[in-house]
Amino acid sequence: MIAKCSVDYAGRLSAHLPLATRLLMVKSDGSLLVHSDGGSYKPLNWMSPPCTLTVGEPDSVQTDAGITETWTVTHAKTGDKLVVSIYETLHDSAHELGSDPGLQKDGVEAHLQKLLAEQIDLLGDGHTLVRREYMTAIGPVDILARDAQGASVAVELKRRGDIDGVEQLTRYLELMNRDPHLAPVSGVFAAQEIKPQARTLAEDRGIRCLVLDYDAMRGLDNADGRLF
Amino acid sequence: MIAKCSVDYAGRLSAHLPLATRLLMVKSDGSLLVHSDGGSYKPLNWMSPPCTLTVGEPDSVQTDAGITETWTVTHAKTGDKLVVSIYETLHDSAHELGSDPGLQKDGVEAHLQKLLAEQIDLLGDGHTLVRREYMTAIGPVDILARDAQGASVAVELKRRGDIDGVEQLTRYLELMNRDPHLAPVSGVFAAQEIKPQARTLAEDRGIRCLVLDYDAMRGLDNADGRLF
DNA sequence: ATCTAAATTTCGGAA
DNA sequence: TTCCGAAGTTTAGAT
CATH class of the missing domain: 2.70.180.20 (Protein Yojf; Chain: A;)
Structure with missing residues (x-):
């Protein structure tokens, strides 16, 4: 109306x-x-x-x-x-629309995590997945992996890599490095886009930054995109 | 359409x-x-x-x-x-609407602050208002008052009292208590609703919690609302 | 322009 | 069901 x-x-x-x-x-x-x-x-x-x-x-x-x-x-x-x-x-007009099947969305952090878990070698040659959502006392680490030498690698995933994400990963690393079963644990901060400040802070703390190409990862996953 | x-x-x-x-x-x-x-x-x-x-x-x-x-x-x-x-x-139909004068609103944190300033005795008998938006080096304290004994009282106001608000007030209190003209400064965390975690944290830090009844405060303020 | 914090937030998932 | 946090957040205010 x-x-x-x-x-x-x-x-x-x-x-x-x-x-x-x-x-x-x-x-x-x-x-x-x-x-x-x-x-x-x-x-x-x-x-x-x-x-x-x-x-x-x-x-x-x-x-x-x-x-x-x-x-x-x-x-x-x-x-x-x-x-x-x-x-x-x-x-003034009225219309019967019926129920809506609803929105299907992807491209969020969960999908990114699934893709990276499947393409774990994006972390570097010889990397293997330990598990996604690895639980710690202060919360789940997005991905836990091992490098070619068998050392633990904790990955924090974000769509947009910001300072907050680096702080989060830092807390996880601090905690996990106290665990003799895991230590030494290195950190990877992975995101579609990493802000310069976040990158500086991460590298200053010895955390490696990894920019992910979502479209490429999705393309590798399955070539039959829904769009266009 | x-x-x-x-x-x-x-x-x-x-x-x-x-x-x-x-x-x-x-x-x-x-x-x-x-x-x-x-x-x-x-x-x-x-x-x-x-x-x-x-x-x-x-x-x-x-x-x-x-x-x-x-x-x-x-x-x-x-x-x-x-x-x-x-x-x-x-x-399918098209209509020319012209520009809109826009929304006029009140009743947010600013209004709550105004009401509490007017009804400062809600903090306790004998309290007096020093001023609203009392400026400190790290930002304005919502309300500064004095209790019946003349001691300073800093009030942080929120619509919904969350952990963040307690942290904010804590920072203010820490700073203000270093000022000999103000110290000792006690804190009051006032909100329409206070989350249990926030209450626990506040009381643990010696900050008093005060739940505000906005409707009652507005009713006291003036009975002639614009509406109805 | 940039940043911060609130929103009648809404929305989804996990505990 | 409740709580917590992200959102294609949006929006308003302050720096």
Whole structure:
């Protein structure tokens, strides 16, 4: 629906949208989205499900102000309330969409980890996989491997290699190097992109940096890409 | 526009939406939103501005598959690409909305700070406000007050009290207690909701926890809300 | 422009 | 179910 409207929200905060022409989207679960003709994907205002929408007639004061209809959307659990005052309806249509199969995504850290585990020699010739998500007292190391000489190698994987990731790997290495079964453990910081600051910090701590080419790794994995 | 479509995205990740009926919203800045009939306000897939949309004719293979139209949205800077394959158009309409005055909001941390400053006795009987946003070398303390005995009290305010907030307040307290004009400074961690871990850490460090009832504070402040 | 922190965050996975 | 952390995060404010 396209309508001239003003919107008031009272819930976790109070907010008001002055009179303007906007797009109103009512989903089948009762949720409501108020969009302007620009900006990002985030609506100007909204109500998340579960919620209920009730359409009401304006009182005499509201009618005099030019309001033809009022929509009230309430969130049962939280008590949040959204009130849309409609002044003029420019377009109104309803459609049955049916359920959506949902988004399939990949390319995240999990997939990167799976690919690197399969192509463990990217760490260097003769490397072998010990296991993914190797558990330590302070959390799981993304990948534990052994180099050609049999020495332990701990790998921290990130999509974007930042300082935080280096710190994380440093903590793991410190801990693992106290374990006589594992020590000495060297570290590899692997990411699709490594920030200069992160690289400097890592190399300063003797951690090797490895930039991963995701497309190439995926191409090696299976050549039948879904896209294009 | 309502259409049967499938969507492919290649950018920071790869994603695919199988064939289904969905709502497609094209904004005046060229951005595109793909919504299903449910879920939250977040689209299934989208392209943020600045980006450009080009409508293309399907090739023979695509035509055989039932595709009548293809939309390609590209983000100039990042190279992200979104391809919408349209199989059937169920509804199509365009509207001029004009610019939006934008959202007016209040009730966030700033409002909470204002309310607590006005109702400073919530910290305890006899407390007085020194000032809001008291500046220190490492940043502003949300509220500085004095208790009934005249001792300094530093308050860190959060909507949701988390570990981070306790760490923040701890840093402030450490610094302020080195200042002979202020010391001794006690700490109060005030929030609408305090996570158990944060509470434990705070109390372990001698920081008092204070849960704030925003609605009650607002009710005390003024009974004439803008809404309803 | 760059960075930091909050968000009516939303969303997914693990404990 | 709850908690924790990432997100194609987005957004607003400050430096």
